[in-house]
Each structure stands twice: as C-alpha cells, then as structure tokens.
Amino acid sequence: DSGVTQTPKHLITATGQRVTLRCSPRSGDLSVYWYQQSLDQGLQFLIQYYNGEERAKGNILERFSAQQFPDLHSELNLSSLELGDSALYFCASSAGTSFQETQYFGPGTRLLVL
C-alpha cells in the first residue's frame, strides 16, 4: 500500500460526458502528479501540482484540467470525453517538487468511454 488513494476505481461513461477523478496523496507529500496509461501510449505524464500550484505540464489535452485543493487532495477533470480517452489514470505523490524524488503511485482509476 503506497498511501496514495484514488477514487473511483472504475468509471464507465459515454462520449461527450465529463468526469472527475480524485486523488489523495500520501500524508506529508505536497506534490501530486497525474499520469494516463493506455495500451498504445504507455504511461504518459499529464500534470504536476505542488502545494496547490501547477508546477509542470506534460501531454495534457485542453479538454482535461486538474487542481489541487488546500487539503492537498487533487482532482482531474476530463470533459467532452472521446473513445480514445479510455485508459488507466494514475495519481502519484512525492514530498517535494523535483522529479528526481521517489513518486508513490495510487492504484489507478480505470475509465471506459463508450
């Protein structure tokens, strides 16, 4: 158990819809990272937040957005969903800002867009 929790575990929705994925980092960690894992693309970094502020951006689509709240939990919002958004979404956390630090990953949310 990494100490990172993600909800929900599974999500099934239709194209065009909007969903919100939630992540709670390990106690004491200030950074939250979001990753997308699809069969053809592997694990792709989407975005990082540190103590409520956006810190780094990866391959995140404009239809996707994230935020980190004062209690440090984070939400990833996916809108105008397409079939290709079906994937596993992982959240990770670390103590500080550097990508050199160990990241602790949650169990993931499996999103299926029909």
Place this chain on the structure above:
Amino acid sequence: DAKTTQPNSMESNEEEPVHLPCNHSTISGTDYIHWYRQLPSQGPEYVIHGLTSNVNNRMASLAIAEDRKSSTLILHRATLRDAAVYYCILRDVHQGGSEKLVFGKGTKLTVNP
C-alpha cells in the same frame, strides 16, 4: 522521448538471480537513474534509484556502469511475485526547465516456477 533503452521482455526461473539491463547513453551528470515496476493491474511501484555508486535495498540492487551510460537492476532471487514490467527512467528536462519522468515500454519480466 524515452531516454532509456531496455529489452522488451526477459524470462527467469524462480529463486534464480535476474539481471535487467538498461542503456542511457545521453544521461547528464546530475540525473538519477530510477527503477519502477508495475505488477499486473496495479500502479507503478518504486524499486530503487542511484546516481553513481551501486545501491542496495531490500527489494533489489542497482549496478551503475562507471561511465553511467548503462545500469543493471539485480533481483537476487526472483519470486513469482516479481513478475512485472520493469521501467528504467531518467528525468527529462526541457528548455525552460520543465521536467517530467518518461516511462518507456519497460521490460516485461516473466518468472517461471
């Protein structure tokens, strides 16, 4: 995008040592070499990391070449629970200082009973 090269797959027998190689010829002087693994249906899990010297922890050992252009993850006695995809990762730094971890395709390790 990925700065590391790993074999797509490897196979081992239970209770035997496993050596998982990784090439990272473009590594910079300040980059740590990170290893994560992903068991089936789970999120990635940290295994080990190092900079220059060989490193040991309860999960594995990391042997780093003197020129740092390659490294080897060593599982001393493979168990069935070690069957996973193993990722060797460097930090990717872009112009302007933005960074990210780039997970390549990794090495899928199969452990035979």
